[in-house]
Amino acid sequence: MKICFIMYPWSAIDPEADSTLRLIHECVKRGHTVALSTVNNLTIRDSVASAFCDVFTKKNKCSDNIVAFYKAADFKKAQLPLGGFDAIIMRANPPLDALALNFLDSVRSGTFIMNDLDGLRIANNKIYTASFQDTASEFIPATHVSKSRDYLERIFQDSQSDKMILKPLDGFGGRGVIVIEKSAQQSFRSLLDFYIGGDEHGKGSNYVILQDYVEGAEEGDVRILMLNGEPIGAMKRIPDSGDVRSNVHAGGRVVKHKLTAQEKRLCKYIGPKLVRDGLYFTGIDVIGGKLIEVNVLSPGGIMRINKLNRVKLQVDVIDFVESVVHAKELVLSRKNEFRKAIEDANAV
Template identity: 30%
Template sequence: MKLLFVADPLETFKTHKDSTFAMMREAARRGHTLMACEPKDLRWQRGEPVTGFVRDITLTGRPGNGHSGDWFEAAQQAPHERPQALRDVDAVLMRKDPPFDPEYFYATHLLSQAEREGARVFNKPSALREHPEKLAILEFPQFIGPTLVTRDAADVKRFHAEHGDIILKPLDGMGGMGIFRVGPDGMNLGSITETLNQGGATTLMVQKYLPEIVHGDKRVLVIGGKPVPYCLARIPQGSEIRGNLAAGGKGVAQPLSERDREIAETLGPILVARGLLLVGLDVIGSHLTEINVTSPTCFAEITDQTGFDVPAMYVDALEAALR
């Protein structure tokens, strides 16, 4: 198969932990052909199909450290050397990391046009648009803790008075960015609210603090509608409240709990039917906190610590979806 990865610059990949690289390596092992481009390399012109200016790549087996391209060799020095109609590859894998900003949004519309022309895109562009990673949990209230979505400061103050210990976060954050905890004393609640809601102009999410975070913010991967049997518990370190690996959390792989499996097995069939081949559920204690659909990670950590081959499960699901 010919696979096109729409991703961040290849030279920035840290291959020891990059899930997109793990997918590429497994696909290459099976003999599939690899291409890559960035969202900025996509274009459409009337009378022509959606095109990506791509690089044809092969893997070298050498490591990459996020500062070089040692891990791959490209037939083209720059993507503009070779245009590729998206409808003429077997699968387009949208793996651009957040944030889900206007340019990401526009890229999904180009990918939707490519679908109308016959391309197969994973995850489905319309599903990426319909499942913002913080707000997608609202559809499944039976699995979430006390949660408020608002831009109103008085509403936030009322929620704090009701629950005492709360977490505030922006809707467009990633890697733990912009997450605040306010305890029962309410210290700095007003200032934090003003910072996040920009004086009432921006919507934010407020959730009751879950003390189970000390045991980890669990990433549960769901591939082809089925859960990976192990999750990665991202455990906050020191005085941090954030377990995100990007915020210094320690990743510890562990078997799914009964509750983890219940959540994953309930959501999995629903989400895969919408075109979400790969989903990362975030679970703290027994509560679902996020549904990650843009470029879920943790393939390498789970595989390295447990021996369960997450990339193989993913490529199996991709091949099955293309039959």
């Protein structure tokens, strides 16, 4: 297969922990032609969507050691048509550059893109969890999103809880997530001014999220990796002392985790919608059996879950990509056979 990863720069990878590197290594190890690009390197040439790519050369044997593989990687630079790839795996870091997705719209019918472009458009921010609210609060904490300082102040004042979570709509990696308590209500307006920003007319302002505090958040959250609507691995992330954020990049640590009955029910509940939206590989963050966030751009955790459970989740992910590409090829092959049969029937 010919696979393109649209991701962050190769030089930004931490080879000890990076999930994308595990996926790339698995593809190269299987003998696939692998190219890397970034959203800034997408372009159009003669009305054809293409990308400036670094293509793995096949001069050297692929090392089983991923760190050694990273250090020995050798590339050839080329501008390549995106429509020539069997699969494009989206692994760019948030926030999403929505305009970049337009470069890929022209190739989506013939190339498998994971995750689907429309899915990325609707799910790249924290509002997406609200789309699961149709059957109530069992799985989703009450969430409020607004730019209105007055409205958010009323929500906070009317809350039955002593504390709530405040965070930016487009944040990632735990950045900007804070707990606000009723005892510090006099500071709330100042926090809203900082988070929402903008001028007196609202220009340049940002949406923020005010969310019910889920009991147990101080003990950490659970990252669950979902593949084709099913959980394939999980870990618990425990925050650093005095910090509500469980993200590893924010100082949290990880421990082995077995899904609870409630977490399994949550996965079963949201899995079909993720698949319908073309979100085949995601990372969901769960606290107390409730869905907090859905990570769709470059969900991480593969290396850490692998290490905790002695598995290789990248194998499952690339198996899935191969199966989808094979199915598309099968459909095309049968279509060509049928077309030939019709042409032969019309031959003189």
